[in-house]
Amino acid sequence: MQYPQPISKLIEGFTKLPGIGPKTAARLAFYILDMNEDDVMDFAKALMNAKRELTYCSVCHHITDTDPCRICQDKDRDPSVICVVQDSKDVIAMEKMKEFGGKYHVLHGAISPVDGVGPEDIYVPDLIKRLQDETIQELIIATNPNIEGEATAMYISRLVKPTGMKVSRIAHGLPVGGDLEYADEVTLSKAIEGRRQL
Missing domain, CATH: 1.10.8.420 (RecR Domain 1)
Known part of the structure; x- marks a missing residue:
C-alpha cells in the first residue's frame, strides 16, 4: 500500500x-x-536547535554549545593528561564514570584503510599539534577495542612515543559480572594480557 x-x-x-x-x-x-x-512542535524545535546551536570545540572537538567547551574551560581539570576517544559519546561515557579528571581529544572516527579513512581524515593532526604544549605529560588512548580502534591507537602511539611522553592504552577484558564461558578468545586474551598483581 x-x-x-x-x-x-x-x-x-x-x-x-x-x-x-x-x-x-x-x-x-x-x-x-x-x-x-x-x-x-517542541520535538521539531529540539531537532532544529540541536542542529543550529551545537558545534565542535575548537580545542578538543567535543560537541558543545560554547567554544571552547566546558571541559576545556574547567580550571579544576588536569591539563597534563589527555584522553583520546573516537566520538563525543565516548566523552559522555567517560564523564559518567566520574573518575577521569583530565582533558579530552575527540578524533571523530578511527583509521580504517578499508573504508579509505586515514589519519588526516580524523583529528590526528590536530592532536599532534596540541601535544606540542609542554604542560601535557600523559596521553591515554581510549579508542574502541576493534581492528580500527587498535590500528588508530598503534598509529598515535608510534607518533607520540619518540617524544618521551607517557602513552597508555585503556585496559580491555572481561566485564564485571561476566562469565568466562561466554567470553570470546580475543577478550580472554586481552584480559590475561592486562592482568594486574593482587
Whole structure:
C-alpha cells in the first residue's frame, strides 16, 4: 500500500537514522501523527536547535554549545593528561564514570584503510599539534577495542612515543559480572594480557 506523501517523507526521514529499519520508521511516523501538535512542535524545535546551536570545540572537538567547551574551560581539570576517544559519546561515557579528571581529544572516527579513512581524515593532526604544549605529560588512548580502534591507537602511539611522553592504552577484558564461558578468545586474551598483581 502506498502511504500519503507527507507520511512517506516522514518514514523516509526516520530510516536515515542508524538502526531504524522501515518497520520501526513507520511505527515512529504513526506515533508522531498521534502526538498533540504542541509536542510535535517542541520535538521539531529540539531537532532544529540541536542542529543550529551545537558545534565542535575548537580545542578538543567535543560537541558543545560554547567554544571552547566546558571541559576545556574547567580550571579544576588536569591539563597534563589527555584522553583520546573516537566520538563525543565516548566523552559522555567517560564523564559518567566520574573518575577521569583530565582533558579530552575527540578524533571523530578511527583509521580504517578499508573504508579509505586515514589519519588526516580524523583529528590526528590536530592532536599532534596540541601535544606540542609542554604542560601535557600523559596521553591515554581510549579508542574502541576493534581492528580500527587498535590500528588508530598503534598509529598515535608510534607518533607520540619518540617524544618521551607517557602513552597508555585503556585496559580491555572481561566485564564485571561476566562469565568466562561466554567470553570470546580475543577478550580472554586481552584480559590475561592486562592482568594486574593482587
